[in-house]
Amino acid sequence: MKNYEIESLSKFNTVGFRNDLISWFEKEQRELPWRKDQDPYKVWVSEIMLQQTRVETVIPYFNRFIEWFPTLEDFAEADEEKILKAWEGLGYYSRVRNLHSAVKEVCETYNGMVPDTPEAISKLKGVGPYTAGAVLSIAYGKPEPAVDGNVMRVLSRILLIEEDIAKPRTRKIFEEAVRELIDHGNASFFNQALMELGALICTPGVPACLLCPVREHCVAFGEGVQAQLPVKTKKKKSRAVQLVAAILTNNQGDLLIHKRPANGLLANLWEFPNFEIHNQLLPKREVFQQQFLDAYGAKPEIGEVITKIDHVFSHLVWNVDTFAGKLDESIDQQVLDKHHLKWVSQQEIQDYAFSVSHQKMFAAYTSGTGI
């Protein structure tokens, strides 16, 4: 049953479209590290990394990841600190924790074989409808749709679909379209070709239609409306959060770091002690001192601001005033453990995964000059 009839699909030259699309892909596809073989583990890792992330960004992370964890078993056995370090700077860190959990599940429940059915693979943590279809088609050749932003943009133009692609329910319309169009003999190339076309030719804004291998099939191009598609409503703007942070040293020159909670923003990553500023009545230095004292029972000496950081997340902004300071009085080990605090040397700090915002603070601290 379908609740949306795609007008142009009845008289659409499906076979011609498939052939033109796949022929183009065979000739023009980029050489990418995850295309060297069809190891389901590597395909899976690449698809998770590529979620909301550009190919050029992913390439070095993928190569290092496979060096560190060549097989599914290697990754399953890795500790949490190491997997977060492998993901440091990539963003959306729940991806790697979910992947780790799912890979361990595959080792225990599926004897180390990545599932090859939609039902089984979709139950794995972090594997949604797109990733399920991508792994099934690319690694196993199964004719399952893998509808991402590229596919929705490309098909919205080819088939002149004007549904709002920002709405979750719209994805189902495109999945139905792909089920009609997909090449059952080469689902892997068909799905990859749709995405590659979206990345290289059928781009947002003004697409390169003169270079497009399937423009004769494209309804939007025929009507000259390709630049108006896809229809996508805007997201609302993010809120700002004021923070005060400090890089604190003790008498041995060690640095105080804090492990973030297991859930929420930047979960399980390390950071320098920081607090949210709710009301701006006191100088920020004193806000930090007071909050630190209330939280941990010690009062640091705080120097000058070493850097002001505006860090943009997907749905909020941090404005962080960062100080350098000293903490002469020692904090009891039990208190450190309870609050997930730790003293580390400047050498040891390299082994801990930090968010980019805190890497910026540390860079300002080590460069000494600040600002």
Next chain:
DNA sequence: GAACCGTGGAG
């Protein structure tokens, strides 16, 4: 369904 969850690059 809307909000949450990162980052860096392009226009």
Next chain:
DNA sequence: TCTCCAAGGTT
């Protein structure tokens, strides 16, 4: 500077 975005998923 600002907006949008890039191979989404979870709650």
